[in-house]
Amino acid sequence: MKSVTILGSTGSIGANTVDLLLQAPDQYRVAVLVGGRNAAKLAEQAKALDASHAVIADESCHAELASLLAGTGIHTSAGRQAVCDAAGERVDWTMAAITGAAGLAPTLEAIKGGGAIALANKEALVCAGDVMLRAVADAGATLLPVDSEHNAIFQAMADRQADQVEKIILTASGGPFRTASIEEMERAPPEVALRHPVWSMGAKITIDSATLFNKGLEVIEAARIFGLPSERIDVLVHPQSVVHGLVQYTDGSLLAQLGSPDMRIPIAHALAWPKRMKTNSPRLDLARVAQLTFEAPDMVRFPALRLARAVLAAGGAAPAILSAANEVAVEAFLARRIGFLDIARMVEAVLDRIGAQAADTLEAVLYWDQEARRQAGLHASSRAA
Ligand SMILES: NC(=O)C1=CN([C@@H]2O[C@H](COP(=O)(O)OP(=O)(O)OC[C@H]3O[C@@H](n4cnc5c(N)ncnc54)[C@H](OP(=O)(O)O)[C@@H]3O)[C@@H](O)[C@H]2O)C=CC1
Ligand SMILES: CC(=O)[C@@H](O)[C@H](O)COP(=O)(O)O
Ligand SMILES: [Mn+2]
Numbered sequence: 568m569k570s571v572t573i574l575g576s577t578g579s580i581g582a583n584t585v586d587l588l589l590q591a592p593d594q595y596r597v598a599v600l601v602g603g604r605n606a607a608k609l610a611e612q613a614k615a616l617d618a619s620h621a622v623i624a625d626e627s628c629h630a631e632l633a634s635l636l637a638g639t640g641i642h643t644s645a646g647r648q649a650v651c652d653a654a655g656e657r658v659d660w661t662m663a664a665i666t667g668a669a670g671l672a673p674t675l676e677a678i679k680g681g682g683a684i685a686l687a688n689k690e691a692l693v694c695a696g697d698v699m700l701r702a703v704a705d706a707g708a709t710l711l712p713v714d715s716e717h718n719a720i721f722q723a724m725a726d727r728q729a730d731q732v733e734k735i736i737l738t739a740s741g742g743p744f745r746t747a748s749i750e751e752m753e754r755a756p757p758e759v760a761l762r763h764p765v766w767s768m769g770a771k772i773t774i775d776s777a778t779l780f781n782k783g784l785e786v787i788e789a790a791r792i793f794g795l796p797s798e799r800i801d802v803l804v805h806p807q808s809v810v811h812g813l814v815q816y817t818d819g820s821l822l823a824q825l826g827s828p829d830m831r832i833p834i835a836h837a838l839a840w841p842k843r844m845k846t847n848s849p850r851l852d853l854a855r856v857a858q859l860t861f862e863a864p865d866m867v868r869f870p871a872l873r874l875a876r877a878v879l880a881a882g883g884a885a886p887a888i889l890s891a892a893n894e895v896a897v898e899a900f901l902a903r904r905i906g907f908l909d910i911a912r913m914v915e916a917v918l919d920r921i922g923a924q925a926a927d928t929l930e931a932v933l934y935w936d937q938e939a940r941r942q943a944g945l946h947a948s949s950r951a952a
């Protein structure tokens with residue numbers, strides 16, 4: 568039996584992971600489930616999976632969680648330290664699916680256990696790439712990419728000549744504003760930006776898909792995972808979102824991974840790795856899809872890609888600053904305090920204001936993360952005033 572922990576079990580990736588575990592209950596023992604604030608969902612999942620331990624990050628939600636799980640024998644705890652302690656419990660496989668930099672510390676604790684880390688939380692790898700990869704190497708852990716594009720590339724590269732890869736290609740749906748005018752984007756409210764054309768995901772990543780910051784973060788994520796420079800990582804807009812990623816080899820061959828746009832497919836790949844498991848996800852019907860189209864991203868309406876490539880080239884604290892400023896900007900946009908196009912403007916302003924900084928240690932990364940949030944908060948208040 569494989570022992571499993573889910574960090575962020577109450578979210579979109581977490582719920583998809585729970586769904587897969589429930590499809591093969593005799594093969595997995597669930598050690599820890601971690602949620603942020605949703606005590607009702609966490610308790611329901613813990614009971615359905617007969618988890619040993621349910622942890623809620625927000626301490627004010629602990630009483631509700633404890634009362635919902637009273638008499639079940641499922642241990643409960645709460646708070647940031649409890650999340651990290653539970654993430655550090657040794658298991659075979661951990662799903663890292665807390666959104667944003669909040670997932671960094673618990674994911675690092677899980678890495679120390681030396682098991683397999685199924686990584687959905689791209690922001691952690693973006694802001695602390697060197698620190699995380701060093702921790703993986705020191706602990707002998709295995710990093711399995713869950714993000715659909717990275718999982719696709721991992722599959723297309725498996726057991727093949729990684730040293731003969733010319734470049735990799737990340738596909739992008741293009742988001743809800745793929746064909747919108749700049750004026751439409753300027754006045755777009757959150758409910759329109761939250762209407763992703765293909766994927767059903769949490770709010771933060773859905774807004775990142777609309778700005779293309781998601782793809783920018785994914786370029787940095789790919790550089791970390793596959794050890795490639797920015798110029799060997801292409802982005803191609805593919806509105807059907809069935810080709811998830813491609814690998815181009817030195818002989819001109821292109822290998823791609825295709826599948827229905829259903830995150831249970833890459834999660835299942837990571838869960839069963841190095842084997843495969845049977846899932847009931849919808850099979851891709853290519854005759855029905857009929858046409859696969861591809862186009863270059865518009866770098867003018869979507870400055871996020873340019874900013875992401877610039878911070879990747881700059882290195883140091885720059886990716887952590889971009890990611891933290893983006894988190895604050897997305898929250899401000901969802902709270903209607905800034906407009907849609909202000910998200911990228913705010914990120915660029917914070918990057919300019921802070922400038923180049925080194926960040927070799929976790930402490931330095933966390934310092935610049937906090938400073939970027941402070942600067943972004945000031946910027947959001949001045950725009951809202
Ligand atoms: N959704 C998708 O299809 C994809 C997501 N990803 C990445 O996976 C990650 C998760 O995305 P998604 O599932 O969509 O996000 P959601 O917003 O749906 O879920 C986020 C999860 O994190 C929990 N959480 C939030 N803050 C904290 C905290 N401070 N401490 C502990 N737990 C916390 C939430 O708890 P609660 O809800 O209880 O408050 C929830 O369980 C992101 O990094 C995203 O970029 C990558 C590829 C695809
Ligand atoms: C499912 C997944 O991996 C998301 O990261 C997805 O890529 C988001 O869609 P976009 O391609 O629109 O960013
Ligand atoms: Mn993705």
